[in-house]
Amino acid sequence: MSHPVSPLAPAELPPLSALAGVRLAAGAAGIRYQGRTDVLLVELAPGTTVGGVFTKSLTRSAPVDWCREALAGGRARALVVNAGNANAFTGKAGWDAMEAVIKAAAETLNCRPSRVFAASTGIIGQVLPAEPFIGKLAEMTGRLAEDGWSDAAQAIMTTDTFAKAAIRETEIAGTPVRIVGIVKGSGMIAPDMATMLGFIATDAALPAPILQTLLGRATELSFNAITVDSDTSTSDTVLMFATGAAGNGPLTDAADSRLGDFQAALESLCVDLAQQVVRDGEGATKFVTVAVSGAENDGSAKKIAFAIANSPLVKTAIAGEDANWGRIVAAVGKAGEPADRDKLAVSVGGITIARDGSVVIGYDETPVAAHMKGQEIDIAVDIGLGAGKATVWTCDLTHGYISINADYRS
Amino acid sequence: MSHPVSPLAPAELPPLSALAGVRLAAGAAGIRYQGRTDVLLVELAPGTTVGGVFTKSLTRSAPVDWCREALAGGRARALVVNAGNANAFTGKAGWDAMEAVIKAAAETLNCRPSRVFAASTGIIGQVLPAEPFIGKLAEMTGRLAEDGWSDAAQAIMTTDTFAKAAIRETEIAGTPVRIVGIVKGSGMIAPDMATMLGFIATDAALPAPILQTLLGRATELSFNAITVDSDTSTSDTVLMFATGAAGNGPLTDAADSRLGDFQAALESLCVDLAQQVVRDGEGATKFVTVAVSGAENDGSAKKIAFAIANSPLVKTAIAGEDANWGRIVAAVGKAGEPADRDKLAVSVGGITIARDGSVVIGYDETPVAAHMKGQEIDIAVDIGLGAGKATVWTCDLTHGYISINADYRS
Numbered sequence: 004m005s006h007p008v009s010p011l012a013p014a015e016l017p018p019l020s021a022l023a024g025v026r027l028a029a030g031a032a033g034i035r036y037q038g039r040t041d042v043l044l045v046e047l048a049p050g051t052t053v054g055g056v057f058t059k060s061l062t063r064s065a066p067v068d069w070c071r072e073a074l075a076g077g078r079a080r081a082l083v084v085n086a087g088n089a090n091a092f093t094g095k096a097g098w099d100a101m102e103a104v105i106k107a108a109a110e111t112l113n114c115r116p117s118r119v120f121a122a123s124t125g126i127i128g129q130v131l132p133a134e135p136f137i138g139k140l141a142e143m144t145g146r147l148a149e150d151g152w153s154d155a156a157q158a159i160m161t162t163d164t165f166a167k168a169a170i171r172e173t174e175i176a177g178t179p180v181r182i183v184g185i186v187k188g189s190g191m192i193a194p195d196m197a198t199m200l201g202f203i204a205t206d207a208a209l210p211a212p213i214l215q216t217l218l219g220r221a222t223e224l225s226f227n228a229i230t231v232d233s234d235t236s237t238s239d240t241v242l243m244f245a246t247g248a249a250g251n252g253p254l255t256d257a258a259d260s261r262l263g264d265f266q267a268a269l270e271s272l273c274v275d276l277a278q279q280v281v282r283d284g285e286g287a288t289k290f291v292t293v294a295v296s297g298a299e300n301d302g303s304a305k306k307i308a309f310a311i312a313n314s315p316l317v318k319t320a321i322a323g324e325d326a327n328w329g330r331i332v333a334a335v336g337k338a339g340e341p342a343d344r345d346k347l348a349v350s351v352g353g354i355t356i357a358r359d360g361s362v363v364i365g366y367d368e369t370p371v372a373a374h375m376k377g378q379e380i381d382i383a384v385d386i387g388l389g390a391g392k393a394t395v396w397t398c399d400l401t402h403g404y405i406s407i408n409a410d411y412r413s
Numbered sequence: 414m415s416h417p418v419s420p421l422a423p424a425e426l427p428p429l430s431a432l433a434g435v436r437l438a439a440g441a442a443g444i445r446y447q448g449r450t451d452v453l454l455v456e457l458a459p460g461t462t463v464g465g466v467f468t469k470s471l472t473r474s475a476p477v478d479w480c481r482e483a484l485a486g487g488r489a490r491a492l493v494v495n496a497g498n499a500n501a502f503t504g505k506a507g508w509d510a511m512e513a514v515i516k517a518a519a520e521t522l523n524c525r526p527s528r529v530f531a532a533s534t535g536i537i538g539q540v541l542p543a544e545p546f547i548g549k550l551a552e553m554t555g556r557l558a559e560d561g562w563s564d565a566a567q568a569i570m571t572t573d574t575f576a577k578a579a580i581r582e583t584e585i586a587g588t589p590v591r592i593v594g595i596v597k598g599s600g601m602i603a604p605d606m607a608t609m610l611g612f613i614a615t616d617a618a619l620p621a622p623i624l625q626t627l628l629g630r631a632t633e634l635s636f637n638a639i640t641v642d643s644d645t646s647t648s649d650t651v652l653m654f655a656t657g658a659a660g661n662g663p664l665t666d667a668a669d670s671r672l673g674d675f676q677a678a679l680e681s682l683c684v685d686l687a688q689q690v691v692r693d694g695e696g697a698t699k700f701v702t703v704a705v706s707g708a709e710n711d712g713s714a715k716k717i718a719f720a721i722a723n724s725p726l727v728k729t730a731i732a733g734e735d736a737n738w739g740r741i742v743a744a745v746g747k748a749g750e751p752a753d754r755d756k757l758a759v760s761v762g763g764i765t766i767a768r769d770g771s772v773v774i775g776y777d778e779t780p781v782a783a784h785m786k787g788q789e790i791d792i793a794v795d796i797g798l799g800a801g802k803a804t805v806w807t808c809d810l811t812h813g814y815i816s817i818n819a820d821y822r823s
Contacts, residue, residue, distance in 0.1 A: 061752045062743060092742045332537060335471070359504070405814075
């Protein structure tokens, strides 16, 4: 279960100072892992609004179903998370276990259960043991603290080899506001939903519908633009909470120009967190950026970019430091999106390899081969048809991925 | 480039006796490989009809473009194939090289170039060197022989670890007819097109439109029902030739009931060949059958089956002999097809693990764990919604796949 820290990990966790209105405590409930924290309790100040994006999987977990319902209220007072057990595909018994934890947390924090959000991550198909978690809640409540963010980032890890967090400072109409986020994920990472677990908080005052809109936009450019292995999780959840403690003035429209800086900061934070997930991709040794331009539209560009980023043959070539651009071309061809073979251009590491459907005259592989030896690989493809563009991020496919996943459960 | 023979390989190549109207010769042109055959010339009797199915890739190879055009004529007199170079994404230079080979073959065999079919397989992005192939044609023509099938199956291999062929005997309206097929492929194998290279011949007399219909149907249940790595090739081609030497009576309709036995034999042969490709899947140690039932319709069932068969997490779990049915459930959930979590049933090795959305009471993993240790793995999923069903075949994902593909080109 314990794997060496990814070579792509950032040097250190960013300093995560307090965010007014949020207090956290991690605990060791031994749900699956021993000798480490595996449960998290977060208390949110009264009046905190909430937005959320969730997996589109049809076999989603009990907590995902719960959060989707609870989101209708727009308010949050608490969050409970456990690692090691996804409580997915567990039927009524799984739902009951989750509800028991939520009710116990609501009682401890003296709030309505419908204001408690929940997330579970880990093995699929086993009912969450509720008692170990419930047994820790009173003690954890006594330890709730504003400086608990680092501990929280640790407690939600599964096959992650490093804790992941990011922080941004910005302003809304002159009022300084902050955004803090933590995230977990390194396998079962695929596009087209809110990938993995992520929890973001801001002290900005934002009505829930605005929060939802801003989070949805940021997710599309970040968590929904990464892939490790093309497998979509049953548990993916990103929740964002706004405590309002910063005291910015009232806002009624997500399109309000005074939210421009905030949206940019949120997008930057989400991209940072999403890239950290890729940097902890199971077995990853290279961080890969795939930029597609010239597609018919942005959606088409994203599909082509993911066809490249999900291709096992492209990903193994990168692992082998092989500038095998033919596999990139083949991935474009299989994407099912408009493309014209004879207008394609491909570059790697900023060097144009092919243009107008064949290799450039006098192509010298030397600088491309040097680029492939680095840790950061840049692939750019121009389709030559329109103005659509998209960027997605992935990692290489190595023996490490096989080792981690051929014995994950056993 | 040389890898140990797949543990899933059949004990031996089936005996490939002559098929009247087809003569073959293999040669060693050194296009990419040394010390082995890498080119194939096939002569077809005058009057031979032809059908074909090809990759749907938008970055398809020059020979695929050629064959699609030539197919309009419905007649074939020759086939030229080379291994080691796909002649894909090679622009005009690649087209010219291919045309030179085709014209030389037409001259040698004294036929029209439009009756010569071609296929290339191997590395993408490099222009086929025509001269070494052309230089061999006269000598190969002198060696054309009806018993050249085994040599042919060898000559078209790339990363294949064993030669692949199948033979069927059947009848049309009382006339005995035979079908012989050879195939190559073990990586860049994905659904939804005619996967890899396959060449099938029969001595039946069949008009080209009937041949095309019968081949299309058989392909859907065989070559389009396998996946090794979800990557679609630029070169996939299956061609089928009918020499007419068997002398069965005239047929004008593919739905003619006298073709029932022939269609069944052709489907059986195609499934046999397709399964051989999976059994030579790069790095494969387990042969996996995924059967989905109870889907809304057959197309939906096939998509769900492929979501399972393409899931890296399912495939690595199988490699690790881990009965990790949670990953099967997650793959169903991500398929994007109608499914109801609470109606799903999953069985492995014939043993029901989950029913109605959760694990069966008293589930005993022991017999399932024993099944996972075998070489033939059976996964069955019932969606519980309708009558749609489909079966697809795949292999596990192992360190061998990474080893083969991280240094294929270098």
